[in-house]
């Protein structure tokens with residue numbers, strides 16, 4: 491497990507955290523939702539655009555006829571895949587989410603339930619809300635955004651499916667949104683970039699690391715959260731055990747947006763205004779990455 495500079499104790503904590511948090515979902519694969527700068531991903535309140543209904547320039551005749559379609563903005567030619575970690579139905583579908591799926595050199599559970607704050611705020615609800623806000627911000631800059639799930643009521647998709655959605659979209663950048671279930675005494679956020687896994691991640695290690703650094707810098711500034719003090723180093727971890735990274739062929743990172751088990755972090759994560767600011771910061775970081783030469 492190329493864990494860089496981490497101490498053994500830290501690695502153990504990270505493993506625990508990954509058990510609590512990293513994963514995906516079941517069998518019920520919704521078609522990835524595609525929206526664009528003109529779309530409103532939150533239209534309709536619950537799920538946004540209909541499943542599988544592209545509203546970008548490539549397929550959205552309806553949008554064109556409405557005359558509101560624009561492909562302008564600094565990210566006009568860019569595609570970003572956002573993967574909201576876990577799903578609201580996972581808890582009730584243990585058979586589906588516990589089945590083993592390809593995760594790189596080995597197999598891993600399809601998905602996990604995710605973490606929860608002491609106050610009962612579920613990670614899947616956080617990631618879903620945060621991802622919508624992030625999508626809004628990126629679309630406002632002209633990007634085409636694809637989400638890996640359509641609502642917060644389903645099961646899955648599995649980690650390998652989540653990776654495939656990014657690959658199939660030929661995303662310029664992909665990001666999985668999570669919030670950690672670390673020790674209550676530990677604060678802060680971290681990014682996870684793919685470590686080198688022979689035959690899998692060689693091509694994405696370098697660009698993913700840059701993406702992680704760009705998001706880290708923007709998020710630190712915009713979120714007001716410190717780097718995680720209970721794992722990783724300076725807010726950046728590298729892992730070789732996450733199927734969502736190992737199976738990605740496009741630059742991809744995980745954001746562990748804070749520690750749900752820490753009261754100070756959880757207070758922010760559960761605050762709508764904070765989420766809006768913090769999601770904007772992630773969008774800035776992604777934009778910074780996408781606009782590099």
Ligand SMILES: [Zn+2]
Pocket residue numbers: 510511512513575576604605613667668669670
């Ligand atoms: Zn998670």
